[in-house]
Amino acid sequence: MTKLIALLLMLAMAIQVIKPLGFPGLRRRMDFWKIALIAFGVWAVALLSRDFLM
DSSP, X not given: OHHHHHHHHHHHHHXXXXXXXXXXXXXXXXXXXXXXXHHHHHHHHHHHHHHHHX
16 A cells, blocks of 8 residues: 555656646645655555554
8 A cells, every 4th residue: 555655646746847736836846845745644644554553
């Protein structure tokens, strides 16, 4: 699951650099770092939930 999340978020960052997504807060090419912060948060939640739920 974490590998899938990482792959999707890396793909979103690559697309953001090529052509901005246009979401609020992601209108410029330089905003790909915001996706990286979101990715870190989502990945941390996924890893913690895996540890606590299993």
